[in-house]
Structure formats: C-alpha cells, structure tokens
Amino acid sequence: MVSLKANSKKEEKENEPAVIVEPLPPDYRVVEEYWVKEPYAKAVIAESIRTGELKYFALEEPLRKDELSLYEKIVSFLEREVDPPDDPEVDRTEFVVKEAGKLIRKYKRLRPASEESKNRILYHVARDVAGFGYIHVLMLDPHIEDISCNGVRTPIYIWHRKYESLPTNITFVSERVLDDFIVKLAHMSGRHISSAHPILDATLPGKHRLAATFMREVSTSGSTFCIRKFREVPFSIVDLVNMGTLNDLIAAYLWVLVENKMSIMILGGTGAGKTTTLNAVASLIRPEMKIVTVEETAEINLPHENWVQFISREEFGFSGAKARSITLFDLVKTSLRYRPDYIIVGEIRGEEAYVLFQALATGHGGMSTMHADSLDYAIKRLTSPPMNISKIYLPLMNAWMHIERITITKGGKTKSVRRIRTVWELDDNGEYRVIAEWLPDDNVFLVDLNNSFLIEKIARKKGIGKGDVLREIERRRQFINLLLREGVTSYRAVASSIREYYKRVSYVKREVTSIEMLTILSRAKKATGVSAR
Structure with a gap:
C-alpha cells in the first residue's frame, strides 16, 4: 500500500x-x-x-x-x-x-x-x-x-x-x-x-x-x-421525473415499451445524461427477464439478479508476451450465446453496432446510447463506416430519444438541467413519428401517444385493443405519481415497487383502485426493507 x-x-x-x-x-x-x-x-x-x-x-x-x-x-x-x-x-x-x-x-x-x-x-x-x-x-x-x-x-x-x-x-x-x-x-x-x-x-x-x-x-x-464519478445509488425513473428530465407520461410509455422488449436508442452529447437515462429505463425491465450488458467501463447498475455484465479489455503485456484485446464487438457476439431477453450496450460507435442490430433482428430486446446531437446525425453515423448498418435494419431500433444538457432561466437565475428533447418511433416503413417533445418556452412536454406505432404493435402482439394499452400506460402514470407523492424515489424502493406492480396488475384489468395501488406500494416497501427515500 x-x-x-x-x-x-x-x-x-x-x-x-x-x-x-x-x-x-x-x-x-x-x-x-x-x-x-x-x-x-x-x-x-x-x-x-x-x-x-x-x-x-x-x-x-x-x-x-x-x-x-x-x-x-x-x-x-x-x-x-x-x-x-x-x-x-x-x-x-x-x-x-x-x-x-x-x-x-x-x-x-x-x-x-x-x-x-x-x-x-x-x-x-x-x-x-x-x-x-x-x-x-x-x-x-x-x-x-x-x-x-x-x-x-x-x-x-x-x-x-x-x-x-x-x-x-x-x-x-x-x-x-x-x-x-x-x-x-x-x-x-x-x-x-x-x-x-x-x-x-x-x-x-x-x-x-x-x-x-x-x-x-x-x-x-x-x-x-x-x-x-460513478453514482453508487443510480437515479431511478421517479428521480428523473422529479428532476424534470422527462414527465410521468413519457416514463409510463417507456415502461410499457421495455416490458414488451422494444428496443431503445438514447442520443446526446458528452455529459448529457445518456447513461443515467439508460440505467433508469433499463431498471423497468421485467425482473424475470435475462439481461446482458456490454461496456468499456462498468457504468450500468441494475437491480436485476438475472444479469450478466461484460467489460471489454485492451491489449496488454510486457516483454513481448501480450494478451489480446477483448472488444465490444467480441462481447456482443458472446452475449448472443447467453440467450438474453435484453442486450444493453453502454455506447455504440464501431462494428459492435452491426452485431447488436443483428440481435434485434432475431427477437432480442436491445438498448444503447450514442454520441449524436440529432437524429439525422445519428442515422448518418449508423449507416457509415465503421458501423455500416443498412437502412432497412434501422426500424429494428424501435424508439429513439435525444437528451441534452441545457441552461434555463427562472426567477432571474440560470441553472443547468437535463431534458429529453424529443422521442421518436421508427415504423416499418422507415418513417419517423414524433411521440414527445420538450417545449423550452414553457418548460413542458408535449406527448401524443395516439401517434404511436409501437402501442398498436404491442396491442396486436397481446391480442388486445390499442385502448387497453393506452389505459395501462395511464394507470402506470398514476402509479409513478403515487411513488413521487409518497417519497418513493430511491433506486431500490422504485425497483421493488415495479416488481410488485408486475405481480398484481395486468393489461386486461379494467380498473385498479387507489387502495390497490397503496397496497402494492406498502408490500414493496416491506419487501425492500429500506427507507423509501
């Protein structure tokens, strides 16, 4: 020492x-x-x-x-x-x-x-x-x-x-x-x-x-x-709602997407909050799903037990003897052998992107982040070397979010905040649909779920109507607000609450009373054994 x-x-x-x-x-x-x-x-x-x-x-x-x-x-x-x-x-x-x-x-x-x-x-x-x-x-x-x-x-x-x-x-x-x-x-x-x-x-x-x-x-x-610095206790999705990074309706919409193995790409510049958002959204994945994460340095922190974490390795050695490097490309290929429900790549910028999109084509869920200041720039990067993703594969990444660190003025004071600027869906025809956008003048989010292609896709997959999925999103929005009102914001407490919700609420259930919501919350707190905050 x-x-x-x-x-x-x-x-x-x-x-x-x-x-x-x-x-x-x-x-x-x-x-x-x-x-x-x-x-x-x-x-x-x-x-x-x-x-x-x-x-x-x-x-x-x-x-x-x-x-x-x-x-x-x-x-x-x-x-x-x-x-x-x-x-x-x-x-x-x-x-x-x-x-x-x-x-x-x-x-x-x-x-x-x-x-x-x-x-x-x-x-x-x-x-x-x-x-x-x-x-x-x-x-x-x-x-x-x-x-x-x-x-x-x-x-x-x-x-x-x-x-x-x-x-x-x-x-x-x-x-x-x-x-x-x-x-x-x-x-x-x-x-x-x-x-x-x-x-x-x-x-x-x-x-x-x-x-x-x-x-x-x-x-x-x-x-x-x-x-x-790595945040030992990550921000939960409720934390992000509380900080204004996104609103309760976008959070509920993302919750339904990840439950149904939809793929999500988070775009933004350095320090915009891409990994923080990725971590919070990934924590919404159903507890029984198998997750494999691939990163250059360990930044993702999930509450799931069925989780395999891979870290790349650079070439090293002395006196002529060298151990070969293990790249993100190698690890994404290896992850497919683990039969994951979700493959999460901390950040794509090379040939590993091609393997990730191939995995999405075979039915795996996927998430990743990417350095890009706009959706157009992200598409140009993906379709150019070294990623070389064909445009016909781009719809495999179902939802795209752009997060940005911005400065807002309130009461004569300025402060730096992070906001989800836009959420898009990419339909099977390669057309982009704006689902949500942040309006800087009013500091509010405009959300149009009726424009969602993925909600229709989830409804067909489950054999239910689009209205049933929209009703479930609204129910989850109310549940997220309940967590916020009750001060349940910590990562572990929110993860426990989401597990209890999965156990007791289904899409076909027409109504969930406030008493049932509070019961779910009470059982989650008891199971966690920690303070909600």
Whole structure:
C-alpha cells in the first residue's frame, strides 16, 4: 500500500511544495458549505468579492505536529506488517482503519493522546493509504460528477451538480508528485501506465471511470487525469421525473415499451445524461427477464439478479508476451450465446453496432446510447463506416430519444438541467413519428401517444385493443405519481415497487383502485426493507 502523504512531506522538507491546498481567503464570501465527512472534511463553495468567481474549497481538519509524527509511524507499520486483502470486494477504507486500529492497540508508541486525536489520525491514514489522497474530499462529495486535472500549476476542476464547472483550491505544483499520483490511480484500477504506455482508460474502485495521460509524452503540461464519478445509488425513473428530465407520461410509455422488449436508442452529447437515462429505463425491465450488458467501463447498475455484465479489455503485456484485446464487438457476439431477453450496450460507435442490430433482428430486446446531437446525425453515423448498418435494419431500433444538457432561466437565475428533447418511433416503413417533445418556452412536454406505432404493435402482439394499452400506460402514470407523492424515489424502493406492480396488475384489468395501488406500494416497501427515500 502506498502513501502519497509521505512523498509530499518529503518534498515539503526540500522546500518545494508538492501540492498547494489553498485555505479560504478573507475576500471570499461563502455561498454554501456542507460536510463531506463530518467532522474531518467539508466542502465550501465561495464567491470572490472582487471578481464574482465561484470556487470550490475542499477543507480538511489538519493534523497537529504530534499527530503527524504518529501518522507517519502508523503508515510505516502498515506498509511493513500488513498485506493487502486477498478479496477484491473488501472495503479498502474499512480494512485500513481496522488494521491501523490493531497496530495502535498492539504498540504503545503508536497510541494518540485521546480518542478524538486517534480518529483524526485514522481519517488521514485511510485517506492516503486506501483513499484518493489529495482529491479524497472531491471523491467523497456526492454532488461532484467529474474531476479534472489539466497538468501541473493548474487548479483541479470539478463539475458540481448544482454549480456546474468550478475550479478548486487544489493544485499540483510538483510534476514528480503528480506522476506518482497518476501511477497510484493506475495501480488502484489494476492497470499499468508508463512512458511506453502513456494513455490509460480504466475503472477505479467504486466503478469510477478514469482517463489519464502520463508525464509529457502526450501532454505539454505534464500528467493529466479525468475521473467521471460513478453514482453508487443510480437515479431511478421517479428521480428523473422529479428532476424534470422527462414527465410521468413519457416514463409510463417507456415502461410499457421495455416490458414488451422494444428496443431503445438514447442520443446526446458528452455529459448529457445518456447513461443515467439508460440505467433508469433499463431498471423497468421485467425482473424475470435475462439481461446482458456490454461496456468499456462498468457504468450500468441494475437491480436485476438475472444479469450478466461484460467489460471489454485492451491489449496488454510486457516483454513481448501480450494478451489480446477483448472488444465490444467480441462481447456482443458472446452475449448472443447467453440467450438474453435484453442486450444493453453502454455506447455504440464501431462494428459492435452491426452485431447488436443483428440481435434485434432475431427477437432480442436491445438498448444503447450514442454520441449524436440529432437524429439525422445519428442515422448518418449508423449507416457509415465503421458501423455500416443498412437502412432497412434501422426500424429494428424501435424508439429513439435525444437528451441534452441545457441552461434555463427562472426567477432571474440560470441553472443547468437535463431534458429529453424529443422521442421518436421508427415504423416499418422507415418513417419517423414524433411521440414527445420538450417545449423550452414553457418548460413542458408535449406527448401524443395516439401517434404511436409501437402501442398498436404491442396491442396486436397481446391480442388486445390499442385502448387497453393506452389505459395501462395511464394507470402506470398514476402509479409513478403515487411513488413521487409518497417519497418513493430511491433506486431500490422504485425497483421493488415495479416488481410488485408486475405481480398484481395486468393489461386486461379494467380498473385498479387507489387502495390497490397503496397496497402494492406498502408490500414493496416491506419487501425492500429500506427507507423509501
């Protein structure tokens, strides 16, 4: 186990600061502050009185001089006496805190003066040995989506869910320490980075996505990294309705589509919320269906048990011996042998698209995302190399959604939000039908289910009328609103509620009373065994 703290202290002794962590200046006004790890780490968003610039301050409780000496001894003992856990599923932080506690009890010279002092030391030990060192507060903050370091002597930037792009008070000023930090991140992800292999795309513990470059091999500013944080508890479809990403009627419509193995493509730019939406919609799939997901890095998180998760692998090796890469194309082909009801590809951009569309042709359900700013651009990409999808196969992808991150103004204040701009269906003749669109002037969704070709298709498949399917969509819309009113928004609670709904409601049932709806909800809460929120 590596301690970056020891490296930084060595550089400080040489009168060269390794990392500058700026304190909160007196000419900054606090806009918001909250605990990230009480009482040791706090996030403060402050505004410069002079320039009006917002800045994120990661503030930690510092170690006193006597505590710093004990900290260094405990880290040294950990490196000498404790082996890393064999089980990769073990929580690294809990493991380090537990082992450090054992060492404190074993050796008198490691014992702090008080329990408060001991807990403060253990926080810093866990932060540097098992955690993310200088950026640990940023990694713990649930409001941060992305963390970017553009090189030395440039502040680390974050994307905050409320305040968007912000510079932080953390700046790497030593190239060597930044290089060491990049190597540590690579090791934490189980990968290798060096001058010979200076580009890295990997997954950190906690499923956070890491992209990094090493030294000045490909970047003029030295090593760089970008971490896209994985949301451990994903947004549910009710969360998306609550945030205004889509409305209750679109959510109910999508619920009926995925139940009936209709395929869905989600389009959008970088950071638009494609994977978040994909995850929320995929959670609506019937619990008994078999799902196979294929990704480059693990970002999809489903509540289903009958789920196989495939991750691609890049070519790697040393001394001339190399293990061949496992591509998305290979994994989508492999997934067909698992007899899935649904194949979900995190993002298509290559030859794997052809195999996915072939799977749709054989009756599998499918979902994916794609970088595209419009439906026309998506079609051009799909029908051009390297995807090469014939236009006659395009209707196999039944529904298409375009999501976008946009800025809206309300009450004189602007904020960034995500909205489903348009939902289309592609009928058997290759004609596009607009089912829903967002009207920015009024911030409302216009939905026309009477224009739906897929609802007619589902009705024929089930041997019922189109009115029966529309009635069921309306019933599910009411159920989603019930979940919202009752505060049932968490991923697990919503998934449990959907399972209970599947058990007790059918298309041919003419009426479901509010009492029956509440009974379904009550049983779902009991089965989940957790708070609804």
